[in-house]
Amino acid sequence: MTDEKDVQPLLEPREGIPSVVESDAALAATVQAFAMGAGPVAVDAERASGYRYSGRAYLVQLRRAGAGSALIDPIQCPDLTGLDAALDGAEVVLHAATQDLPCLAELGFRPKLLFDTELAGRLLGYERVGLGTMVEVVLGLGLVKGHSAADWSTRPLPEDWLRYAVLDVEVLIELRDVLHAELVESGKLPWAMEEFAAILAAPTAPLRSDPWRRTSGIHRVRTLRGLAVVRELWTLRDELARDADLAPGRVLPDSAIVQAALDLPRTTKALTEIAPFTGRSARRHLREWLNAVTRARIMAEDELPQPIGPGDGPPPANRWADRDPVAAKRLHAARSVVxxxxxxxxMPTENLLQPDAVRRLTWEPPEFVDDSVIAERLRELGAREWQVGLTALPLAKALQRLETKGEI
Structure with a gap:
């Protein structure tokens, strides 16, 4: 651990800020340089979350021994399959890999071997695992902050932003090396490798059904007619946002959708009494917003959205004591074990064993409580082998004790 007063600011990249790769020729030269490099490859990607509709990458940063650092503009160079092939078999180092892997995959870059410095930090028990904090605590270096939430779709990218982007991969391999050594020393390297492999093997998340139901504040809407307004406005907003390539919240905030569902405005004047509808972006579509509300107001009863039925999983844990007191006791015992x-x-409990696996195991436990049976059930619920090895027997014993005491 580095003392805060000993932290040295990391202000400039070692080799300066490289020119942004914006042509096929420059990309080919970069691919060749990185293919001839050695060791792990540090990778990062910058998106424009909160500004643009999609989660695409607007800048990709790379660093490898023997190749130095590179910045690639994926708008001008949207095909990184050549880079993917050139680095086949190389370990790719990412921080919080699940955030960047989807946008990298869209470009054709799909790592086969991963080291996630954030997840390594979690497994090693670091309390704060943001990149800046990890670099500071582990390496004693202070990263430049301030541009992580910038609109990276901006062109040309300001020099300060490019400097920030290069520095994000400047010492990522050094951070990986220290964490790797700590994982070896603690005996946790096999656990980490299993976790990294699981991230790469995870299937693409399916599209959510009824995504409009995730509108912030929708819990305030208590009528089916109001839910119909949310659905109509959300759907229209999504279409407008997609066409304009804007983050939906920049077209119309969730708060406006919910308030319209509560007020059911009948005129544009009534609609503009809801403050967010007077914003520049929202005002362009006032008639369309009102038409959406009107469609919901006159919709036939059988066309209204219905309440969500019970899902395939257990209910929220705070309801277990009322719904099934026996299951609540099992959950408490299992959580104590974990x-x-x-x-x-x-390490955090959620990294030792996924909370959803604990809930599902204790809501509908196997008929016969035995460590081998518990182990098999945990595997079915997505637990990794190292997690099964640590938890199956203690969980089985805890559940058996409840049975012996006659509490379940």
Whole structure:
């Protein structure tokens, strides 16, 4: 651990800010340089979350020993399959890999071997695992901050932003090396490698059904007619946002959708009494917004959205005591086991065993409680082998104790 007063600011890249790769010829030269490099490859991507509709990458940063650093503009160079082929078999180092892998895959870059410095930090028990904090605590270097939430679709990109982007991969390999050594020393490297492989093997998340139901504040809408307004406005907003390539919230905030569902305005004047509808972007589509509300107001009863039925999983844990007191006791016992093991191995409970797996195991436990049966059930629920090895027997014993005491 580095003392805060000993932290040295990292202000400039070692080789300066490289020219942004914006042509096929420049990309080919970069691919060749990185193919001839050695060791792990540090990778990062910058998106324009909160500004643009999609989650695409607007800048890709790379660094490798022997190749230095590179900045690639994926708008001008949207095909990174050549880079993917050139680095086949190389370990790719990412921080919080699940955030960047989808947008990298859209470009044809799909790592086969991963080291995630954020996840390594979690497994090692670091309390704060943001990149800047990890670099500061582990390497004693202070990264430049301030542009992570910038609109990276901006062109040309300001020099300060490019400097920030290069520095994000400047010491990522050094961070990986220290964390790798700590994983080896703690005996956790096999756990980490299993976790990294699971990230790469994870299937693409399916599209959500009824995504409009995730509108912030929708819990305030208590009528089916109001829910119809939310659905109509959300759908229209999504179409407008997609066409304009804008983040939906920049077209119309969720708060406006919810308030319209509560007020059911009948005129444009009534609609503009809801403050967000007077914004420049929203005003362009006032008639369309009102038409959407009107469609919901006159919609036939059988066309209104229905309440969500029970899902395939257990209910929220805070309802277990009323719904199934026996299951609530199993959950409490299992959570205590997982918490104790997490403390013992110095990591967050959710990394030791996924909370959803704990809930599903205890809501509908196997008929016969035995460590081998529990182990198989945990595998079915997505637990990794290292997690099964640590938790199956203690969980089985805890559930068996409840049975012996006659509490379940």
């Amino acid at each position: 918490a104790a093991l997490a403390d013992e191995h110095r």
